[in-house]
Amino acid sequence: MIKVCAGKEHGCMRTETHHSAKSTGAAGLTAQWAKENPRSAALAARAAALLPGGVTHDVRLADPFPVAVARAAGSRKTDLDGHELICYVMGHGALLLGHSHPAVVAAVREQAGLAFHPGACHELESDWAEAVTRLVPSAERVRFTSSGTEASLLALRLARASTGRPAIVRLAGHFHGWHDQVATGADAPFDQPDTAGLPGGVGAAVRTIPAGQDALAAALAPGDVAAVIMEPSGAAWATVPLPDGFLAAARQLTAETGTLLVFDEVVSGFRWSPGGVQAVAGVQPDLTVLGKILAGGMPGGAVAGRAAVMDLVGGPAAGPRRVSHPGTHNAHPLSAAAGLATLGLASSGDVQDAAARLAAAAREELTGVFRRRGVPGRAYGESSTFHLLFGEHGPDELDLTALKAGLPPRLNAALHCGMLLEGVHLFHGSGFLSAAHTERDVAQTVTALDRTLARLQAEGLLTEGRPAGPVAPA
């Protein structure tokens, strides 16, 4: 049995040694966290022999080892060692309503009793598509996939088929999943592949340009570009904001050159507003790539867009430009059930507005912690998200490479472990809020950052490296 700390003022559920170790400063943050998490450590050791790297998503690799979670509800989760954590990972941004929202759980349970996979058309897929077309301004038709990666792959295939053109233009630093065509350009150096194992020649069809009107105009000038794909929030959910007016300029330039405009709203869809960034910005793409909140925490993705383009995936009637798209789990009924329940509760915009208001307050208060501690840095971000940025400079003074660089590894690990020790699970120095987060959660997070910065100062970690920001492919 784990004895918990009674540090109620910050909702602490940790072992008794937690505060005394902290006050003596005897253990480094990572060492202390490792000591207090023996079950996560044991699972990490077991997983290392079974799962390459001991994880199932690159983003979960962590020093000294990843935290493992037993259960979650609302804004909080409980790790294997019994610590309660305020969750800012929130299913990599999928859980707008919080963990295991009762309405979503009930919808999934009901559908599980009816049919997991009928191997046939079902009502929920049309209900789900109706919800998407109602909420997303540019969506006339919807094709469901099993992930955001699959949706981005399908969007590019549709764009090539529709225009008959070979090339794709993407923006440096923007993330569109892990398929080969988008595996160059998300991370620095932006002209080099982000992974080994790519087939030769794939890079020739996809050009990476900086996010700027002039670069886009030059890239589209030859007239061979099928589509421009971008995160309309700016790279990595507004870690790197776009230049003012860029979305409208991109719409105009693509329209003038017969190029399709593809918005990847896998993160921003249903979060920035019920209709995503496009509804806020008043700029309609030809195709939208969706995922995460779309499926309410279950696996899922979709391409939505103009009927004339989308109907190419509609079978032989599309003729020689027909796009093929099989997929065993497309529009999986359990994903449809979770997605429908989520979109139903998120359709008025109240949920998004409340989470965004709380996130704005959190950003302000977290920035205040940096100021009071005399640590150069701040929290910034948009909608219901935040990014912690260490260093003198703000996001508008830093370039793409600096903003996407991430913290020096030792500082990153210590920040992560320090916040976990205080009961807060950050997502690589960033966070997603949900409808379930409360002012109490934010207050506890502010205290957690204050204490963690003090310990980082004491450990001499805040003098290391240069200004840097979060890493955030979700």
Ligand SMILES: Cc1ncc(COP(=O)(O)O)c(C=O)c1O
């Ligand atoms: C903007 C964006 N596009 C696409 C994807 C890929 O989605 P998935 O992880 O569901 O394949 C992600 C995942 O984080 C994303 O952030």
